[in-house]
Amino acid sequence: MSWFDVQIFTHALITLLVIMDPPGTIPVFLSLTGRKTKATRLRAARQAVLVSLGVITLFAIGGEAILSYLGIGIPALQGAGGLLLLLIALDLLTGRGMTEPEAVEDVNIALVPLGTPLLAGPGAIAATIVFVRQADEDSGSAGYLAVGAAIVAVHFILWLCLRYSGVVIRIIKDSGILLLAKIAGLLLAAIAVELIANSVKGFISG
Template structure:
């Protein structure tokens, strides 16, 4: 048996939260001037990091948060502050002066792998779906398949985003960096606001 309803719900929810097309401007702003091989490696690493983080919280998210005494609002606040730092680097151009290796690591781990893809929203949604599964094997299989499907789509979006570079050139990449920085700043502020509301409600 396979829980088709849970698979569809989890896939759609995670796609909306993780927003694969929306990650393309951030990805290109950080890797657009690098070689194709470097971009492909960064895309693969970012998706792999996201997959591992989401899978980890699917398996033991509630136990981890309970053990550490961390609530979802705290997770949202930390993710928001981390994204805000990256957004400021993109907006001011300070990230372009860092060594190339550091940039590669940042692209794969921060902000793409986490917290932009595997962020507080995706983690919280995954934990909720695990609760919905309620110990049923068919539901767990459906949730696992949904997580794999979403990350496959994420990889495809990042894998073929390099085609955009041929049209936008260097000036377009610079513009994308500013737009991506603004979008990331807005997402960061929203995460912090959600965190504050969560603490007040709790």
């Protein structure tokens, strides 16, 4: 179909699914919201996905222009995201900040670190910019539509994973949530170190 580039859609969808890893976000999500009420968890899931969708869409539309205007490269973006995730990982591993019931925290964790940089992280942003550039060179409007559809599809899958994460809570109980927090902290720390390492490699090669 000339109005829709299936190849770019498939490539973008698979790549973003691998990078954003919807099932892999469940342990982190539960470690941060597992002790909240169901309504709070659902709101956090919705807000996190909407924030991620907004950030990815923003960078899809004007990512190269934004980074160029600010003089920021992808390595700097990776380094900043890695440092932020490392701070969150340390909190999870040490148990700090997991028992604070304030409502404002519910909103904050949906924005940071769930919405960004966990979902809309440097990898997803960089991949989106690359796909938009590819669409511009190869397919024009059909490619743009394909990239946009892939972004929406990935975020719908993300929302489904977070929306029904409550099923996991009923199985693992409070002790399981605590264990998940430790595992999620370790995984986040590993992701953070990888981002920082890629940032250093990017600075050196650039």
